[in-house]
Amino acid sequence: MKKIILAITCASIISSVNSFGVANAHYHDYHGHHDMNINTQTNRLNFDPLINNEIVDSMHMPMMNEEFVQSGNVDKDFIANMIPHHQGAIDSAKLILEYGSNEEVKAIARNIIKTQTKEIEDFNELLANGDFSNSNLSEKAYAEFVAKEKENMAEMMNKMIAVTRTRDKKTADYTFVLAMKYHHEGALEASKQILAYTKNPQIRKIAKNIIKDQAKEIKQFDKLIEQGL
Template identity: 40%
Template sequence: MRHTLFASFLSALCAAHLSCGVLSAEDSHTHHNAHSHAYPHTHTTDSANQATISKAILEAMHAPMMLQDPSESKSPEIDYLTDMIPHHQGAVDSATLLLPHITDDELKTLAQNIISSQTKEIEDFKALLESNTLTNTTLSNADYKEFLKANKKAMESMMHQMHAVQPTDDIQKDFVRAMIAHHNGAIKTSKIVLAYAKDPQVRKIAQSIIADQEGEVKLMQKLLKKL
């Protein structure tokens, strides 16, 4: 299901590119002479195409999380890793779609780092879940409900902030604004799991995500002023 939806995003981008009409130099000259007065709103059309691409990128960022229900395994460790997989997948998918449209070197490096590091972490999380080496923290029913409640609140806050970013013709800025909210969601849930989980492997992962993504948020805030 996830791959089917991702394919639809790729199709949307292909359609957007085709609608831009990539022409050879000779064809472009002929096209201009023949239709110089037929298309007075080229800039508007280009802006609409850019917004279409931006929309696909933004949707890719949250789609995997929407396709998977939050984990309720009774283990904060299992829930955290299970829910972080689609969260990371959204970051990887959206950054992958963004790459062809990046003109800023710092943003390109950031996107590439997101793809490589979070793809690796997804593989690590899956392997850890399958290893049966986790020390699953036993919580009381009341404490576990509080854990789920905190995670739900963090997720809702993140989604609200991400959906507040409307697609425009500035693809790079749209991505950065939404990814800041996306990263803040991971930071919040990582801090939540540290308050409940005792497994050293999961605690190390959560601490690493907090450090890495807080650093990237600072970089993205800087990029917003430059782009």
């Protein structure tokens, strides 16, 4: 049984590493061609591949530029890895305020910036002063937690990257909404995962708030897509 669990864990980590490689390849491919297309005329109401790529890239670049935290404590990992995740949402929301045209989308973007900026401040304070002593796991359980965390993140990134690879020519607003939906789903999965492990009441409250707030916004995204954004 132990060998089976170890094999599954290793397979998950390998899959995650491969997926992060795909994300990196996409990023460098896009930016390698960016300079050649710098004079592309942009109509903010229509499809522009450079803008769409920038919107999606901004969501995952903070996560890819920061070292994935494996501290040995699930509470610290959850909070530390959620900071670049939130920062990506903020960065992309700022871009859609510049390039978007749908006022409902912009209102959601403003709320993301306000809410998640405050949460990052809270997370940093918690990392500096928090007590995480109640959530230490066995070595096996912690390895399973990390493997699942990486798997969830890789799946989220691949879904976001796929948004820019569609043949359908979509607006910046649509690109932002669909990619942010997948981005939020990643936060939901991470929050549900930590709730299955942590005993820390403060961490549990944070995870539940993320689930509540971002599930609400996912419903807004789905409605906008259904309406033909």
